[in-house]
Amino acid sequence: MAVYPTTAGLPALREAIAQWCERRFSVPAGWLDPARHVLPVNGTREALFSFVQTVAQRGADGLVVSPNPFYQIYEGAALLAGVQPHYLPCLASHGFNPDFDAVPAQVWQRCQILFLCSPGNPTGALIPLDTLKRLIALADEHDFVIAADECYSELYFDESAPPPGLLTACAELGRSDFKRCVVFHSLSKRSNLPGLRSGFVAGDADILKAFLLYRTYHGCAMPVQTQLASIAAWNDEAHVRANRDLYREKFDAVLNILSPVMDVQRPDGSFYLWPNVGGDDAAFCRELFEQQHVTVVPGSYLLARPMATTRVPGVCAWPWSHRWPSASKARSAFVNSSHAKSGNLPGSHDLCRASFQKRIINLEPKVISQAQPMPLA
Numbered sequence: 001m002a003v004y005p006t007t008a009g010l011p012a013l014r015e016a017i018a019q020w021c022e023r024r025f026s027v028p029a030g031w032l033d034p035a036r037h038v039l040p041v042n043g044t045r046e047a048l049f050s051f052v053q054t055v056a057q058r059g060a061d062g063l064v065v066s067p068n069p070f071y072q073i074y075e076g077a078a079l080l081a082g083v084q085p086h087y088l089p090c091l092a093s094h095g096f097n098p099d100f101d102a103v104p105a106q107v108w109q110r111c112q113i114l115f116l117c118s119p120g121n122p123t124g125a126l127i128p129l130d131t132l133k134r135l136i137a138l139a140d141e142h143d144f145v146i147a148a149d150e151c152y153s154e155l156y157f158d159e160s161a162p163p164p165g166l167l168t169a170c171a172e173l174g175r176s177d178f179k180r181c182v183v184f185h186s187l188s189k190r191s192n193l194p195g196l197r198s199g200f201v202a203g204d205a206d207i208l209k210a211f212l213l214y215r216t217y218h219g220c221a222m223p224v225q226t227q228l229a230s231i232a233a234w235n236d237e238a239h240v241r242a243n244r245d246l247y248r249e250k251f252d253a254v255l256n257i258l259s260p261v262m263d264v265q266r267p268d269g270s271f272y273l274w275p276n277v278g279g280d281d282a283a284f285c286r287e288l289f290e291q292q293h294v295t296v297v298p299g300s301y302l303l304a305r306p307m308a309t310t311r312v313p314g315v316c317a318w319p320w321s322h323r324w325p326s327a328s329k330a331r332s333a334f335v336n337s338s339h340a341k342s343g344n345l346p347g348s349h350d351l352c353r354a355s356f357q358k359r360i361i362n363l364e365p366k367v368i369s370q371a372q373p374m375p376l377a
Helices: 011-025 044-055 073-080 105-110 129-142 166-173 205-218 224-234 238-258 281-292 325-335 351-355
Strands: 038-041 063-068 084-089 111-117 145-149 181-186 199-203
Touching (some): 011 166, 011 224, 038 044, 038 205, 044 073, 044 111, 044 145, 044 181, 044 199, 063 105, 105 111, 105 129, 111 129, 129 145, 129 166, 166 199
Parallel strands (some): 063 111, 111 145
Antiparallel strands (some): 038 199
């Protein structure tokens, strides 16, 4: 504690992260050099933002391409880096993933960074492994960087089929240098530790070298005590499985309550639902708060505007706890709402659903302490 921590982090932390990536994404042993391919960060929010400042080349022609709806950091980072955000709509007709095949060649030519989010925030959609491989080929063809935001990768439902990631695609392609590929991971969702502010960036060593240099001026070294706690978390999977078990219980309970009256399905991953309330999402959120005192966020607020390829009528994100009365309140509010009374019942607005979000959060942050004890060193 008598000296400043290094921006690169403790070797033991980088090694723990590299070993976790090898186990989780089937990366061959030795491909990820902890000293060159891994960089600890204080949560991925600041890392996503500062990464764009490092990689983007300022100019009106440059694009940062992202899904829509999206995590707003992508947009803000692009604008402050002096390039333009470009949005790819995630519609129900394409499984809530962008239709990458429909992107014009001139967009790829101008693209400097492609943001991916799988499982998606807020749709919960997974990007298939074959799609990730095709996107790597496009990155090679048009010389852009793929920044894969995989913070929700450990929130899924089938224990026998963990979602693939960009590192999985690199491993299957034999891409041992991870050229143009960078992934972002966090303990906030995986380990239910958002207050720890700990994550990592891994991938292309040349990009991470420049990113490390930027970060030394940025002044964002992770405190040593946080690094020690992070080593323990990355080395343990028991608490992560317990976390997923609790989320499964929540989804089962919520879907049993909402499915009879809402067009809503279990997502592929993450902790979101993306239901269709069949009308004005902002009005629905106001009514839900006025009538039932449940606070939610309209899904359209997570969209870039304008989004010319689809209408934006409504749903929302709403906080959840280990208790479930709010779901019953939401169901009651929906059944009695003007949307339901006007005939906008489940299935009536398939395209609208891309504008809706429902978020299940506030899991009791005690799961990690209920798992097997994890030594700090």
